[in-house]
Amino acid sequence: MRDEPTIRAQAAEWLVRLSSDDDTEDRRTIEHEFERWKQHDPLHAEAASALEALIGQVKQVGAGDSALSGPARRALEHSFENIGRRRERLRRNVRMAVLCLLLSIPVWLFFRAYPAAILLADVSTPAGQWQQQKLADGTLLALDGSTAVDIELSGGRRIVRLLQGRIWVDVAPDPDRPFVVVTPFGDMQALGTRFIVSLTPEAAQLTMLESRVSIQPADRVETRVLEAGQQIAVTAAGYGPQQRIDIATTEQAWHDHQLIVQDRPLPEVLAELGRHRRGYLLFDTQALARYRVSAVLPLDRPEQALQLLQRSFPALRLRSMTPYLTWVGVQQP
The missing domain is CATH 2.60.120.1440 (Jelly Rolls)
Known part of the structure; x- marks a missing residue:
């Protein structure tokens, strides 16, 4: 049985190696080995894609949202921009990157779900x-x-x-x-x-x-x-x-807490489901845009709704990065 946490850790190490400042020839070798690793197993490609998307989302929110500032943001930026400067520091930098990511995710998720305007609203619901x-x-x-x-x-x-x-x-x-x-x-x-x-x-x-x-x-x-x-x-x-x-x-x-959709793009449906679940739902809008959804989905049971969508579209893959972070992607051919 394949160990998915180990695969995710391997994907993180590959991304760190790719961020190093090795000369062009060494970098090309690393890129070639990375491609071979991804092609070896569909789970490898999915783990790498999910981690790259997560890093990109966190960087994007960190750059545009003043709420995500302070030590967690600075540590995260330092880790992913400067990590891998020397090969002998590789393993220490991997641990640092993972730690900073884990520290930053709760802050990021909190301010994604509760911007200042929401926290100060007269009436709000979680x-x-x-x-x-x-x-x-x-x-x-x-x-x-x-x-x-x-x-x-x-x-x-x-x-x-x-x-x-x-x-x-x-x-x-x-x-x-x-x-x-x-x-x-x-x-x-x-x-x-x-x-x-x-x-x-x-x-x-x-x-x-x-x-x-x-x-x-x-x-x-x-x-x-x-x-x-x-x-x-x-x-x-x-x-x-x-x-x-x-x-x-x-x-x-409305009274039954259901979402009725008729021929809507899958990313729009996922965005609505994401609003009703604790944590954050990541997905590749471009890769999923070709799927159209007609369904009745339970908004008060978003995890069940995601499973129903996966049954309707067998190519969908769901990956829980943490209990509060889920990635929705497409199975690699």
């Missing part, structure tokens, strides 16, 4: 937990997992600012104070009662369950009014295609 409450004006507001909102009910407008995740709203009537859900992509003003708004880095999506909602995009292009049974996404480029939805099925899926 991964895997749903919450419903009645606001002071009588409106029912429900949040699914990993969702955060700010609420402002004073003044001439009732405002719920969606910072992350997805909300279900049943608006209490008040003709003198409009109810507005504010997102980075535009404002959605209720002209009736029930609707769902979800927010991703790429778009805000409105799903109408009852009555109507007026949408005012952030770039101030034309305002649209959606009616019950309609759904649309608003991006930085404008409106996406308008779609019809089954109201009863959609609302039942």
